[in-house]
Amino acid sequence: MNHEQISRIAHTDHPVKAPLDDESVRRLLDRAIPHEDARVLDLGCGPAEWLLRALASRPGLRAEGVDVSADALAQARAAAADLGVQDRLTLHRGRAEEFVPDRPFDVVLSVGATHAFGGLLPTLAAAREHLAPGGHVLVGDGIWQGEPTREAVEMLGDFADLAATLDLVTADGWTPVHGHVSTRRELDDYEWACWGTLAAWGLDRPDHPDGVEALATAATRRTEWLRVYRDTWGFLSLVLRRTSD
Template sequence: MNREQISGIAHTGHPIKAPLDDDSVGRLLEHALPRGDGRGGGRGSAPGNGQRGERVLDLGCGTAEWLLRALSTRPHLHAEGVDVSEVALIQARREASRLGVDERLVLHHREAADFVAVEPFDLVISVGATHAFGGLLPTLAAARKHLAPGGRVLIGESFWDRTPSPAAVGMFGDLDDLATTVDRVVADGWTPVHGHVSTRGELDAYEWACWGSLASWALDHPADPAAAQVLETAGTQRSQWLHGYRDSFGFLCLVLRETPETSGIRVSGNE
């Protein structure tokens, strides 16, 4: 069984591939989605022209869970998602059809970093996918290229909540702490207008869900040739979490707007 298949099983009980509960996802979308009347002329359109409806893009969308939730609550919203996983996109299309939002969702099977948009978007999402661009700031640079004037970015990134162990650094690399992560974003020309730091409950629930789903699948399919591999993977990942990074790993989501060049606050005061 390949890594993509294992990931799909692991996230069966936690479709948002980030340590966020449903309430947190809902609040983040509420703060990030366009706040017009929903009938055209979102943040990126001229007031009252009604020519272009609200548009949302997810770079590294996976199964498009963020987009599906947004589309389900905004009947005039149109969304596009980009991901390298055809398996994930097939699942997204199937779920969009079930929800009756497939006519408002376009999915692109390609590298998120190579995506070129035809029109700008009122909201660009990239939660837990900064690796696809080579880091946090390159991801924000990509989002900026797709953003309509006055639009927002919803980004999710890992950070070190406490000094990590060498094993944790080996798994996740040289992450910044929370304050430094936000300072870097501000220095890059963005103003946070909402944020959420995942709670211990959210972090733990995500890990238990992932490795528990893997273990359950293996136990439920003992005759499958991959069962032993999947059960071993679940145990290894659970052990790495409990012994390696549980006490130091953190996750941050930010809703961002571009800082005007004339504001005088483009660079963090800590620099």
């Protein structure tokens, strides 16, 4: 099984690929999208869950998503057709960091995809290139909520704590207008959903090589979560505006 197959199965019951519950997603979208007929771009959209939710609740919205995964974009197209929003969603296959739009967007999203750009500040630099004056950026990235072990840093990345992350963002020319730190419940629910779903998928296929691998992968990921980063890693979502246009 490749990473894409594992991720698709693991997120079956948690389609938002970040430790956020449905209410947190709704509030973040409400704060980030300034008007009902906004143009929204998602850099690293995956199956476009954020865009689909925004489109379903805002009949005048138009959205575009960029991702390298043909499989994820196919999932997004199918889901958009099921929701009846396909005419307002444009999907581009390619590297998010290389995307060149025809005009700026009112809102730029990148939640849980900062690795594609090499970190939080490079992600914000890319978002700035696509953002209309007065627009909003919704970004989500990891933070440390305790002193991480070297193993945790090597596994997840070199994040900062909440205060230091906000210092970096404001020094880079952004003003936070809303934010959300994922709760312990959201963080745990996400991990249980991902690795529990993958484990169940494997248990249902005991004689299939992919079933055996899925079960082993779920066990490994669950152990990493519990023993390496559960007590120190967190997730921060920010709605930002440029401090000056």
